[in-house]
Amino acid sequence: AVAAEPQAIPGLPRDFRWGVATSSYQIEGAVAEDGRSPSIWDTFCRVPGAVVNGENGDVACDHYHRYTEDVDLIAGLGVDAYRFSLAWPRIQPGGSGPVNARGIAFYDRLVDTLLDRGITPWVTLYHWDLPQELEDAGGWPARDTALRFADYADLAHDALGDRVVHWTTLNEPWCSAMLGYDQGLHAPGRKDFGAAMHAVHHLLLGHGLAARRLRAKGGVDLDLGITLNMGHAVPASDSEADLAATRRADGLAARVYLDPLVRGHYPEDVVEHLASRGVTLPVQDGDLAAISTPLDVLGVNYYSSHRFAGTAEDGSTTDADGQPVVRAVPFGRPVTAMDWEIVPEGLTALLVRLHEEYGLPLVVTENGAAFDDVAEADGTVHDADRTAYFAEHLRAVGAAREAGADVRGYFAWSLFDNFEWAYGYDKRFGIVRVDYDTQRRTVKDSGAWYRDTVRLTRGR
Numbered sequence: 001a002v003a004a005e006p007q008a009i010p011g012l013p014r015d016f017r018w019g020v021a022t023s024s025y026q027i028e029g030a031v032a033e034d035g036r037s038p039s040i041w042d043t044f045c046r047v048p049g050a051v052v053n054g055e056n057g058d059v060a061c062d063h064y065h066r067y068t069e070d071v072d073l074i075a076g077l078g079v080d081a082y083r084f085s086l087a088w089p090r091i092q093p094g095g096s097g098p099v100n101a102r103g104i105a106f107y108d109r110l111v112d113t114l115l116d117r118g119i120t121p122w123v124t125l126y127h128w129d130l131p132q133e134l135e136d137a138g139g140w141p142a143r144d145t146a147l148r149f150a151d152y153a154d155l156a157h158d159a160l161g162d163r164v165v166h167w168t169t170l171n172e173p174w175c176s177a178m179l180g181y182d183q184g185l186h187a188p189g190r191k192d193f194g195a196a197m198h199a200v201h202h203l204l205l206g207h208g209l210a211a212r213r214l215r216a217k218g219g220v221d222l223d224l225g226i227t228l229n230m231g232h233a234v235p236a237s238d239s240e241a242d243l244a245a246t247r248r249a250d251g252l253a254a255r256v257y258l259d260p261l262v263r264g265h266y267p268e269d270v271v272e273h274l275a276s277r278g279v280t281l282p283v284q285d286g287d288l289a290a291i292s293t294p295l296d297v298l299g300v301n302y303y304s305s306h307r308f309a310g311t312a313e314d315g316s317t318t319d320a321d322g323q324p325v326v327r328a329v330p331f332g333r334p335v336t337a338m339d340w341e342i343v344p345e346g347l348t349a350l351l352v353r354l355h356e357e358y359g360l361p362l363v364v365t366e367n368g369a370a371f372d373d374v375a376e377a378d379g380t381v382h383d384a385d386r387t388a389y390f391a392e393h394l395r396a397v398g399a400a401r402e403a404g405a406d407v408r409g410y411f412a413w414s415l416f417d418n419f420e421w422a423y424g425y426d427k428r429f430g431i432v433r434v435d436y437d438t439q440r441r442t443v444k445d446s447g448a449w450y451r452d453t454v455r456l457t458r459g460r
């Protein structure tokens, strides 16, 4: 591990943008206040066995009531920007119709408080809390959800666009589609590969229609992006089978999003792969033109990388359904508390690849790690493992810049410990500890390290 002493990160310029990130359902609580309607996560958390310990976001970090104190905390870290998401069910309860004034008032106050403290708001429109009513009408597998999303984006921008420049449409559509509709591990908990692929297309369409609507508004500065979660996929060996498996894995993890967004078409090999499984993407005339509305920035959420093999452990190359084997093979690296391998050089390789193949300006919109924190009586946490994770990954970002990638910023995930989806409150990603009994916040050693590293890198 890299020395824990804060040092300027090589390769990162003085005007590099530094931030911390959260999302609405993971921190806000106050789920039934001021006219907020239930989201798919409020529902999913009530399904027995869906979330560790049956936990939910009813209270979470109580950020809805503590945002002033929380903005002070962000200011104390010395970062330029705060990435957070808007809860669609607060702004447009039920997923359609007029704006809910009391819901938008919360984000008005939050944005004003951030701007007062000199912190740039970096808004994500959708970080997984779909209004339940829209799920009842078919959710993301249904085309209408994309149209509803564009209306919601328009309303949100009408309300905040005079002060908010940085807009991200979706956070990690892969997770919404695959974890939510294929693997059933996230809300709404469905297990239907075909429905999940329809969700992929409608998420992208929602993004594109929203992007068009925001682009059509004149007179305001707009920095528009989408955030994808990706790793760097590498073949386990040079064999044809391993190369093919890696390409197939990367197709469904990355290219099925990147190609339509940047090039205006789905990758041919992915379309064929889907056809072999009886799935056709529900593309209509004009959809790809909307989806490829020009972006200013691509957000990258990076946690880990994988190697892939095209053979099963018993040597077979096809699975029970006759599909080619795609098997993730561990690097044999140390893992975080999530059991995700720590592969910092994968971040360098990913950023360079995205720069070379897709050419967009890049921002790392999430990167961080859960570890089994031990808190002292006063709440302090000596999380050298998390500090090392940040140090290694920030160096990896610097290395990507030195290799030519246009990476403009980095957001630590997360500002504080929060509701970690299916893992409930069990897994802690914060650079600030939250004591869930008292709601006391305490900056961890990694948070102090991040603060000092930002200062030193800027001042170099």
Ligand code: GBH
Residues within 6 Å of the ligand: 023, 026, 171, 172, 175, 229, 301, 303, 304, 305, 339, 340, 341, 366, 413, 420, 421, 429
């Ligand atoms: C993000 O998703 C979310 O945006 C955020 O809300 C969440 O709190 C945060 O990450 C931490 O989970 O098992 O090695 O194959 C993360 C998306 C997708 C990243 C699955 C890790 C599996 C790694 N994740 N991926 S591995």
